[in-house]
Amino acid sequence: MPLNFSFYERNVVDVAQDLIGKKLVLGEKQGIITETEAYRGAEDEASHAFRGSTPRSAIMFGPPGYVYVYMIYGMYYCMNIVTESKGQASAVLIRGLLLDNEHLNGPGKLCRSLGITRDHNGISLVDNHDFYITQGIEKPPYQITTRIGIKKAVEKPWRFVLLSV
DNA sequence: AACAGGATGCAA
DNA sequence: TGCATCCTGTTT
Numbered sequence: 001m002p003l004n005f006s007f008y009e010r011n012v013v014d015v016a017q018d019l020i021g022k023k024l025v026l027g028e029k030q031g032i033i034t035e036t037e038a039y040r041g042a043e044d045e046a047s048h049a050f051r052g053s054t055p056r057s058a059i060m061f062g063p064p065g066y067v068y069v070y071m072i073y074g075m076y077y078c079m080n081i082v083t084e085s086k087g088q089a090s091a092v093l094i095r096g097l098l099l100d101n102e103h104l105n106g107p108g109k110l111c112r113s114l115g116i117t118r119d120h121n122g123i124s125l126v127d128n129h130d131f132y133i134t135q136g137i138e139k140p141p142y143q144i145t146t147r148i149g150i151k152k153a154v155e156k157p158w159r160f161v162l163l164s165v
Numbered sequence: 166a167a168c169a170g171g172a173t174g175c176a177a
Numbered sequence: 178t179g180c181a182t183c184c185t186g187t188t189t
Contacts, residue, residue: 039183046183048174056174073184074171080183093183108184149183 002125002132008064008083012090013038013158015083019092019133020160021140026114026131033136034103035096037147038158039080041089045152049089060089065126069111069118076108079116081125081133096161137162 003022008015016038023030039047041060048057048070059068060082068080068091080091097104097114104110111117125132141163146154 037183048183051175054174070174070183071172073182074173076184078183091183095183106184147183151182 001134002128003134005065005126007133008081008126009085010064010083012040012083012092015081016092016158017142017144017160019081019094020142020162021137023134023136024094024097024114024132025134026116029099029114031097031099031104031114032162033094033096033133034098034162035094035105036160037093037095038156039091039093040084044156046147046150046154046156047089047091049091053089057089059122060091062086064090065124067120067123067125067131069116069121071118072108077111077116077118078107079111079114079120095159 016036019033019036022033024033041049049060053061059066063086064083066082069077072078079094084090095107097110104113143161143163144157145159146157147159
């Protein structure tokens with residue numbers, strides 16, 4: 001069963017932590033989330049939403065529970081989940097997934113394996129029985145670090161990684 | 166450790 | 178019009 005609306009409508013950093021160990025389901029495929037990062041609006045210079053809403057980042061400003069997908073470096077897609085209320089930009093980047101016995105370590109690889117593209121941008125995970133988050137590992141141990149792959153706002157400890165996969 | 170591949174958004 | 182980018186695989 002998809003997690004209910006209240007799971008998403010919270011502070012993006014809290015949701016990023018809580019997504020560690022949860023199960024992501026897309027069609028026939030499902031995997032355990034092993035790595036996430038939180039991105040926020042006005043106070044986060046690394047966020048696509050830092051300079052306000054644009055056609056690309058508009059989803060980040062919308063209501064929680066929606067998927068934000070963008071293309072990076074011309075060949076990879078990255079999947080995010082919006083968590084905060086309308087007007088407060090937010091997104092949790094899904095950076096790692098344990099799918100079958102394969103550890104997809106990296107947001108680009110993960111989207112490639114699941115077949116996530118720009119077509120998935122703007123889909124809601126709430127009350128969705130094809131694409132959603134559900135229960136996974138109980139009380140998973142995880143590590144908190146700074147975010148990687150960015151040049152701005154590198155000091156924020158907003159990355160969460162599942163331990164001993 | 167360095168970089169090419171390559172599309173897109175946004176600043177200029 | 179130019180350039181930086183929430184990445185990855187391949188080559189030094």
